[in-house]
Amino acid sequence: MKYIVKKTGTLIITLLIVSFLSFMAFSVIPGDAAKSKLGTEATKEQVEALQHEMGLDKPVLVRYGLWLKDFVTGDMGESYSYSMPVQEMIADKIPVNLTMVLMGFFIILLFSIPLGIFTASHEGGMLDRFLMTCNQVVMSVPGFFLGILITYVFGLVLKWFTPGAYVSPSENFGGFLAYLIAPSIAIALPKSAMAVKMLRSSVITQLHMDYVRTAFSRGNRTGRVLGRHVLKNALIPVLTFWAMTIADIMANSIILEQVFTIPGMGSLLITSISNRDYPVVQGIIVLIAAMVVLINFTVDILYGKIDPRIRMDA
Amino acid sequence: MRKDRKNKSGNLIIGASLAGFMLLFLLIGLLYTPYDPDAMSGGAKFAAPSLAHLFGCDQFGRDILSRVMKGTGTTFFVGAATVMIGGGIGLLVGAFTGYFGGWLDEILMRFNDAVVSFPSILLALVFISILGPGKYNVILALGVVFIPSFARMTRSEFISQREMDYVKSARLMGASHLRIMFIHILPNTLPTVLATAAIGFNNAVLAEAGMSYLGIGVQPPDASLGRMLSESQAYLATAPWCALFPGVAVILLALGFSLLSDGLQKKGGK
Numbered sequence: 001m002k003y004i005v006k007k008t009g010t011l012i013i014t015l016l017i018v019s020f021l022s023f024m025a026f027s028v029i030p031g032d033a034a035k036s037k038l039g040t041e042a043t044k045e046q047v048e049a050l051q052h053e054m055g056l057d058k059p060v061l062v063r064y065g066l067w068l069k070d071f072v073t074g075d076m077g078e079s080y081s082y083s084m085p086v087q088e089m090i091a092d093k094i095p096v097n098l099t100m101v102l103m104g105f106f107i108i109l110l111f112s113i114p115l116g117i118f119t120a121s122h123e124g125g126m127l128d129r130f131l132m133t134c135n136q137v138v139m140s141v142p143g144f145f146l147g148i149l150i151t152y153v154f155g156l157v158l159k160w161f162t163p164g165a166y167v168s169p170s171e172n173f174g175g176f177l178a179y180l181i182a183p184s185i186a187i188a189l190p191k192s193a194m195a196v197k198m199l200r201s202s203v204i205t206q207l208h209m210d211y212v213r214t215a216f217s218r219g220n221r222t223g224r225v226l227g228r229h230v231l232k233n234a235l236i237p238v239l240t241f242w243a244m245t246i247a248d249i250m251a252n253s254i255i256l257e258q259v260f261t262i263p264g265m266g267s268l269l270i271t272s273i274s275n276r277d278y279p280v281v282q283g284i285i286v287l288i289a290a291m292v293v294l295i296n297f298t299v300d301i302l303y304g305k306i307d308p309r310i311r312m313d314a
Numbered sequence: 315m316r317k318d319r320k321n322k323s324g325n326l327i328i329g330a331s332l333a334g335f336m337l338l339f340l341l342i343g344l345l346y347t348p349y350d351p352d353a354m355s356g357g358a359k360f361a362a363p364s365l366a367h368l369f370g371c372d373q374f375g376r377d378i379l380s381r382v383m384k385g386t387g388t389t390f391f392v393g394a395a396t397v398m399i400g401g402g403i404g405l406l407v408g409a410f411t412g413y414f415g416g417w418l419d420e421i422l423m424r425f426n427d428a429v430v431s432f433p434s435i436l437l438a439l440v441f442i443s444i445l446g447p448g449k450y451n452v453i454l455a456l457g458v459v460f461i462p463s464f465a466r467m468t469r470s471e472f473i474s475q476r477e478m479d480y481v482k483s484a485r486l487m488g489a490s491h492l493r494i495m496f497i498h499i500l501p502n503t504l505p506t507v508l509a510t511a512a513i514g515f516n517n518a519v520l521a522e523a524g525m526s527y528l529g530i531g532v533q534p535p536d537a538s539l540g541r542m543l544s545e546s547q548a549y550l551a552t553a554p555w556c557a558l559f560p561g562v563a564v565i566l567l568a569l570g571f572s573l574l575s576d577g578l579q580k581k582g583g584k
Contacts, residue, residue, distance in 0.1 A: 136569065142524060144523075148550065248433050269439070
């Protein structure tokens with residue numbers, strides 16, 4: 001219980017730091033929001049009036065407090081370019097990215113757990129070496145280039161899917177999921193390679209432990225030792241890595257959207273950056289940051305559940 | 315065990331030769347390219363790879379080999395400069411906080427934890443949205459983004475070294491803190507620091523390519539592998555070589571340095 005309280009404390013502090021930093025980052029921009037909204041032809045009085053209306057004449061900390069209160073209650077401000085509430089612009093895009101992240105994460109698990117255990121238990125063998133070499137290469141491929149390769153090989157040559165034919169989930173949910181398979185694989189593969197590497201070395205470390213020898217000496221088969229004893233311990237360090245991966249695939253889904261012309265948060269973020277539409281950029285960034293921090297928090301809690309030693313240390 | 319040792323230096327050698335090869339490739343590109351990388355030629359539009367144009371030509375008939383040479387140069391420059399900024403400042407922060415500890419260390423590390431948990435490319439996007447795109451802004455953004463990971467790595471190395479006997483005896487002999495930190499401790503942390511720098515370089519290369527691919531990284535007239543990739547996508551069906559070669563260049567650059575870092579890590583540690 002003490003552990004959870006402590007972690008919750010850290011969670012709140014981290015969320016405050018992250019939100020304050022993103023708030024500050026967009027408050028120090030040269031030329032303030034009122035001016036950029038009114039354009040260059042506005043008179044001084046007009047600018048001052050709007051500054052007052054937008055609350056820009058208040059001290060920074062007060063503005064941060066107000067902004068935070070609005071943000072938590074779901075009001076993310078108004079887009080400069082579209083004069084639309086930011087939350088409305090983002091709302092229908094979040095599921096697209098979340099689906100990509102979930103599918104990507106699932107694919108990572110699908111690849112990395114069997115491969116990691118297999119290569120570790122065949123350490124030094126021909127197949128292990130071959131797989132680890134492939135692994136090293138895949139790790140260095142940028143996700144978006146993998147996306148382009150997949151588009152070319154499976155989309156244009158083999159015609160397994162039509163590049164650019166995105167289906168919106170409200171129209172046809174099955175088609176939507178099917179279209180997201182290719183980008184999810186492109187996001188997941190380089191990360192799976194890293195996960196295989198992590199899991200392999202973690203399993204190898206565990207295999208050299210005394211308890212494994214004991215388990216073998218009691219007549220257990222390899223599969224049983226791996227499954228019942230080793231895997232549980234080996235997964236602990238990998239869990240942190242997976243949590244970090246979720247943050248990364250979230251970021252990568254933004255790039256992969258462009259490769260597969262998927263209208264998600266990424267394309268909105270990129271256009272908003274080009275248009276200097278700061279409320280939208282800020283909303284998306286803080287939202288993603290909050291999600292990442294929450295995921296890390298969940299993993300920390302799970303961690304304590306799986307391995308009581310961690311709970312004791314904290 | 316022997317097999318393991320063979321593998322150790324194997325990574326280092328392959329990594330070093332790959333990185334060396336790419337370095338040579340871009341150094342040659344600085345002095346000589348087969349064609350002017352920006353010269354357009356209507357006749358050579360979408361020319362397939364041939365003896366005259368080894369990597370083929372793009373939508374304006376520009377020689378892709380020459381452009382990849384220039385683009386690799388830009389990418390390498392961004393990666394190296396990023397590591398210099400992020401690594402240099404991170405090293406200093408990590409050295410001081412690790413060596414002295416105390417409340418400043420506590421605060422900085424809390425702050426670090428918050429930043430490290432955040433995907434670096436997004437953080438760089440925040441900087442770019444404020445600073446605007448361009449080669450130097452990308453370097454600045456990525457450099458700042460990489461400070462925390464370097465600081466964390468150096469800090470943990472300094473913490474494990476500062477209680478060692480050689481540090482104590484240096485202190486007894488009256489060496490100043492700065493001397494102990496940079497003359498005595500730093501050389502012992504070098505394998506880890508270098509491995510971290512190689513990983514950082516790797517991440518910087520991939521991040522730069524990604525940002526330029528999105529169109530908010532390196533801007534023309536600077537050649538960039540990421541930008542070449544994003545332009546090539548429209549012609550993927552007819553001219554796949556436009557995408558293939560810049561992509562392979564990014565992979566080789568990243569692969570070389572990731573093997574190098576692996577090799578260094580194994581050599582230094584376990």
